[in-house]
Amino acid sequence: MVQQSMTDSLIERPVFIVSDSTGITAETFSHAVLSQFEAIAFQSVRLPFIDSVEKADAAARRITQQADRGGPPPLVFSTLVDPEIADRIRAAPCVFLDLFGSFVHHLEGVLGVSASRSVGRSHTNGLSKQYNNRIEAINFSLAHDDGQYVQGLEQADVILVGVSRCGKTPTSLYLAMQYAVKAANYPLIPEDFDRGALPAALLPYRRKLFGLSIQPDRLSEVRNERRPNSTYASLKQCRQEVADAERLMRMENIPWLSTTTRSIEEISTKILDEVGLDRMSY
Template sequence: MNNQLLPERTVYLVSDGTGITVETFSNAVLSQFDQVRFKEIHLPFICSIEKAKEAVIKINNTANETGYPPIIFSTLVNIDIMNLLKTANCIFIDLFGTFINHIEQAIGHKSNNSIGRSHMVSDSEKYRNRIDAINFSLSHDDGQFVNQLNKADVILIGVSRCGKTPTSLYLAMQYAIKAANFPLTPDDFERNTLPATIVPFKSKLFGLSILPERLSEVRNERRPNSKYATLEQCRYEVSESEKMMRREGISWLSTTTKSIEEISTTVLQEIGLSRTLA
């Protein structure tokens, strides 16, 4: 069915901070509905009565224009701001409040009702670690800088264009993990040994592989009609790299049908790295 023909509903994502928690949640829960198209409207930084009043006007306008009260997903914490929002013509879903009593009872402590805490630079050491990890992953991309590989938390290896770079950056950005990456090249396959540079760090290596057909597509976008992009060359490199990883006892996975998030989650599990949002 053509997506454009589905009925449309408007969803407001209202937050006193960046709105990243509410958008992540909304994205996940609305993906369970495929008979409706959702139009998402973001209202981040709603942290004053003034801004809340403007939000109410927008929401009421949408209700009038569409004939449906919009759904509001809210991660608001301030009770006055939230109560004002609830006066709008809407279906109000309070993501935190719904659970907070339950959690308070479970742990025997009250919440502190403070706003926008999850993406604030409240803990500057933690934040600095994250920026350091991003810089580390950038400078250790594709084996370009190798002097500090001893400081890497993980070193992703694999043939050119198998997904090493985006995965490294995601690990750094999301989890402050220093993720280097290092290519396996035809030279390595001819020598039939791991690149000497990474041999000392074998316990940190994790391999990525990919179906040759998909690799050939990706490489063709980058360098059309090159030998590098031929299916024959891709088959050779993938086969040799998998053989090498198997022989060296290096864990690896195929990225062909996986998102960056799925690859990263698996890498963290397999390498046994602690996973804490940065």
């Protein structure tokens, strides 16, 4: 995982992600912190659903086995909330990083109430309203991918527009999955540029439009993976489409950004920020 692709000359360090639930919080956090140490190749193993003393003992044995192979002691990122379970892991030969312990204790003092210390609470329950909103948004984004379904666009929170393969689909799905945002997407194609106008189906929803663009050489690379050596993938065609699309978006006052070097996380956060949906996160 983190920096796995680096060369063998790097120092290697084993990492365990230990959680009473999925481990996604601990994994996200460890990834962010460890990315600050570029000289070390971290090899991570996830140990999720450690929600009993028996499972903690099994996890501790696995960490001990790793330590017994020699080398520096493993790093353990823990989001365990039950102190008894956490202590079993802490006793193993490792550098124990207690993500919850210190913050929860601090917050108990600040907030003047005790934490429930109940396990597996970080993720919304599969039957909660908030969770259902996310699933509904995923279904909406799938149904309204690539302009395939125009009915229901009035329910969209945002409609992404841009040339084919500029990143609309993965961004729409990420917005839906992570933030329960109903994100449709609709392609801008050469016929639109010839007419010099937005697709007619989008005109009633002009305020919901957000544009994505991309550098022509990167677009050509992406399109060549799908249709090698086609006119569609040629640098000339990509340059023309991108220039036309950016001109149309400027003319229509559609906010837009370039996806070229950005991840779907970054693109999505910028969109939420710009269209004022930043309170909608689950």
